[in-house]
Amino acid sequence: MTAISSDDAQLAWANLVRSGTAVMQRVENDMKKQGFPPIAWYDVLWELEKAPDGRLQQSEAQSRVLLAQYNFVRLLDRLQEAGLLRRVPCKVDGRSNVLHLTDEGRTLRRAMWTAYDAAIAEHVGAHLSRQETGQLADLLSKLLPERPKLAFKARQSGRGRGA
Amino acid sequence: MTAISSDDAQLAWANLVRSGTAVMQRVENDMKKQGFPPIAWYDVLWELEKAPDGRLQQSEAQSRVLLAQYNFVRLLDRLQEAGLLRRVPCKVDGRSNVLHLTDEGRTLRRAMWTAYDAAIAEHVGAHLSRQETGQLADLLSKLLPERPKLAFKARQSGRGRGA
DNA sequence: AAAGATTGACTACTCAATCTTT
DNA sequence: AAAGATTGAGTAGTCAATCTTT
Numbered sequence: 001m002t003a004i005s006s007d008d009a010q011l012a013w014a015n016l017v018r019s020g021t022a023v024m025q026r027v028e029n030d031m032k033k034q035g036f037p038p039i040a041w042y043d044v045l046w047e048l049e050k051a052p053d054g055r056l057q058q059s060e061a062q063s064r065v066l067l068a069q070y071n072f073v074r075l076l077d078r079l080q081e082a083g084l085l086r087r088v089p090c091k092v093d094g095r096s097n098v099l100h101l102t103d104e105g106r107t108l109r110r111a112m113w114t115a116y117d118a119a120i121a122e123h124v125g126a127h128l129s130r131q132e133t134g135q136l137a138d139l140l141s142k143l144l145p146e147r148p149k150l151a152f153k154a155r156q157s158g159r160g161r162g163a
Numbered sequence: 164m165t166a167i168s169s170d171d172a173q174l175a176w177a178n179l180v181r182s183g184t185a186v187m188q189r190v191e192n193d194m195k196k197q198g199f200p201p202i203a204w205y206d207v208l209w210e211l212e213k214a215p216d217g218r219l220q221q222s223e224a225q226s227r228v229l230l231a232q233y234n235f236v237r238l239l240d241r242l243q244e245a246g247l248l249r250r251v252p253c254k255v256d257g258r259s260n261v262l263h264l265t266d267e268g269r270t271l272r273r274a275m276w277t278a279y280d281a282a283i284a285e286h287v288g289a290h291l292s293r294q295e296t297g298q299l300a301d302l303l304s305k306l307l308p309e310r311p312k313l314a315f316k317a318r319q320s321g322r323g324r325g326a
Numbered sequence: 327a328a329a330g331a332t333t334g335a336c337t338a339c340t341c342a343a344t345c346t347t348t
Numbered sequence: 349a350a351a352g353a354t355t356g357a358g359t360a361g362t363c364a365a366t367c368t369t370t
Contacts, residue, residue: 008300016182016303020303021183022307068361071362074332093369093370094368095329121172123306124175125175137177137178139298144185234338234339256348259353330369341359342358343354347350348350348352
């Protein structure tokens with residue numbers, strides 16, 4: 001918790017950015033080679049599948065995948081266009097939608113997971129021991145002190161995972 | 164180096180992606196609030212400033228910032244448009260350019276660094292002890308076994324740092 | 327006014343194709 | 349043919365403004 005020299009922090013930062021982007025690129029690349037859509041699609045499908053009946057408030061889904069609202073809306077357009085989910089007006093709150101996962105959505109999510117799991121194992125698991133992996137997960141979690149529910153506007157470029 | 168269960172790797176992956184993107188977003192957001200351009204600009208300017216006379220082969224600069232070629236070209240268009248660098252045809256190799264850092268480029272890089280350094284200290288350094296920071300840097304570096312010079316086409320969305 | 331969602335216009339990224347030089 | 353660089357067309361992300369409901 002003590003403040004450290006900026007040099008140390010910069011080294012950790014540089015490695016975080018380098019490793020983070022490189023690993024993400026490799027995993028996404030593996031998926032793409034197999035003809036799968038971006039991982040952002042997986043994230044949304046997975047949030048829906050975790051929810052009861054595969055249904056979730058649009059605003060709730062948005063906050064879970066850490067995407068900005070305008071970004072999320074356009075992502076949903078594509079997912080709906082592909083027949084993976086439907087937007088159904090919410091009966092309780094007229095402002096909101098409820099997202100419904102379709103059978104096609106479930107099928108695709110399952111298929112993506114096979115490739116996704118393998119890619120993670122290859123690009124993360126294969127390079128670290130069990131102990132190291134635990135340490136890494138622990139250290140990284142310390143970088144996220146507050147988990148702002150909707151406090152700030154997430155701005156991304158197709159990232160924002162969360163397997 | 165031993166293979167581990169995919170569950171452990173998935174947890175590390177999830178944290179890596181979450182922390183990595185969250186920290187990057189926060190740092191970039193701090194910079195933007197102060198009116199600075201994207202960090203990708205900083206990366207290029209910094210590579211030029213490190214080079215002798217502020218001059219570097221375009222292809223060499225590209226490989227160092229880990230951007231795809233077509234992505235890098237358009238980034239250079241913007242930097243040149245902003246007067247931060249110039250593209251000068253290479254006398255030795257007619258196919259290539261030499262990038263020249265301008266005085267405006269040096270000035271902006273220096274100004275950006277002040278904000279950048281502070282943001283890294285706040286979003287990385289403040290959350291970890293010196294020992295933890297070292298551990299983190301070490302673990303992350305293990306995720307980058309081969310450092311492909313130009314072996315694969317980096318595909319990014321404005322990321323790809325390296326302070 | 328605030329929350330949820332969406333749209334238009336703009337910017338940035340991506341892929342494939344192209345051009346020049348080696 | 350290969351390396352370095354660039355462009356056109358299409359896709360995706362971004363910002364500000366808008367609309368509806370609460």
